[in-house]
Amino acid sequence: MTRSIAKTSKSLLLKIIVGILILPFLFWGMGDIFRGGNQNIIATIDKEKINSQEFVNFLNRLNLSDKEITEIKTGTLMEKILSEYIGKKIIDLEIDYYNIIISDSSLKEIIINDKTFHKDGKFSRTEYEKFLISNNLTAPILEKNILEQEKKRQLLSYLSDGVIIPDFLTQYEFNKENQIKRIRYVDLNNMYKNKKFSEDEIIETYEKNKKFYVEKKKNFFISEITSKNLGLENNDNLYFKKLDEIENSVLDGKNIKTISNENKLPIENIDNFKPSDVANQNTKEKKELYSQLITLNKENETKFLKIGDKFFVIELNKINTNQKKITDKEVRGSILSQLNLIYKLQSNTDIAKKINEKNKNFLEDFSKKNNLQIKNLEISNSKNQNKFDKNILKRIFEIRDNEIALITDNSFQKNFLVFSSNTEFIKMDSKLPNYEQLKATTKLSTAQQIFNLYDKNLNKKYSIEVNQKVLDRIKNSF
Helix, strand or coil: CCCCHHHHHHHHCCCCCCCCCCCCCCHHHCCCCEECCCCCEEEEECCEEEEHHHHHHHHHHCCCCHHHHHHHHHCCHHHHHHHHHHHHHHHHHHHHHCCCCCCHHHHHHHHHCCHHHEECCEECHHHHHHHHHHCCCCHHHHHHHHHHHHHHHHHHHHHHCCCCCCHHHHHHHHHCCCEEEEEEEEECHHHHCCCCCCHHHHHHHHHHCHHHCEEEEEEEEEEEECHHHHCCCCCHHHHHHHHHHHHHHHHCCCCHHHHHHHHCCCCEEEEEECHHHHHHCCCHHHHHHHHHHCCCCCCCCEEEEEECCEEEEEEEEEEEEEECCCCCHHHHHHHHHHHHHHHHHHHHHHHHHHHCCCCCCHHHHHHHHCCCCCEEEEEECCCCCCCCCHHHHHHHHCCCCCCEEEEECCCCCCEEEEEEEEEEECCCCCCCCCHHHHHHHHHHHHHHHHHHHHHHHHHHHCCEEEEHHHHHHHHHCC
16 A cells, blocks of 8 residues: 555654745746646646656555545645645755755664654664554655655755844844733623624524534444454564554455454444544543544545554444424524624624724724723733733734724634733843743744745746646546
């Protein structure tokens, strides 16, 4: 069974955390670069040709789900995958351009220092071999992937490590969280929480969204695969090979009963499962296992799982559906929450438009009209306030003096009108305990700007052409 490098990287956990450059070609939005041409070439980067078979092989290694295959046929997923693939190719060209080479000894150091392959604090050849077997990898494939990741890491380091950060940039970063700000504000939730909705509004919302108020309970078969169940307690190599065979059986479409009969595995029933059952599990392993049950949505759908050090085959046996009534407490609560959210969105939009009119007395006029109290507060350091959470404080610290802003959290649970009266900035001191961390944060922010400029430069540096006919032919083959 062939796997994609992308999938391998997810299971690999080598902790070579590399920010993969997302190149903003999105070539389907940059003008007419789609061409006809050679039916075997899907794209060219300058003189570098990408063979259609090469790209198809890459697609096959992605192990796309049925939903993703449908998206390829009807949407733009194929174009996005090709864009990412072209991005990887350009990074490879850049690595060659800068002559970034990883020696065999460096590769060895990376592997033996990775804790994934450690046992009792030291590199273990056995753990390394187990990892290869359990992930259906060969050593050359794994080492190639490590080399690619390390070269990307070195490329990014080359672009950013030599940056010298001036003090004023560090001071600017420091000011984001270290200031004394005097504000006047109104809590809009005091207005929103009193909003009442009519029964007609509730019924209308229920009828429009009736299909969402359906309770689904699922019945599952689960089989745990252990060396004991397989009769291989003292043979790790055969055990991991058998695991690979069982995973292949799942991918080949065999159901759990067939797999159980072939391997003499016990089957456990889980009936009437619903997503809320996940929180009721008393171990981390059980919670992870039950979380995976949520991902199965078709009857007779089977999946091979690795949870911690254990392996399972799960199968969705049956889905039982039940239409919930409008009198159901959860349904009614959901409808009221939905109506309240719509009300908040509409009200916030109206308020934002009025603020843009630059009415200097807006806060006073608004508070009087809606019977809301204006409160005065002095705040300092965005990490040490109880009144507002960190994200809202960050937004407050961005308000200029004598300006008013509507500030909300992501879920619109917290909504405030805030006027900044006065701001005092605190002088940064290089003796502060977190000074070096602050410098590092500033450097990271600057490096990100460098990467963005680098992306733009790559767009100009390389000429990209995509063969639309070949792309369409591949899409139609799914």
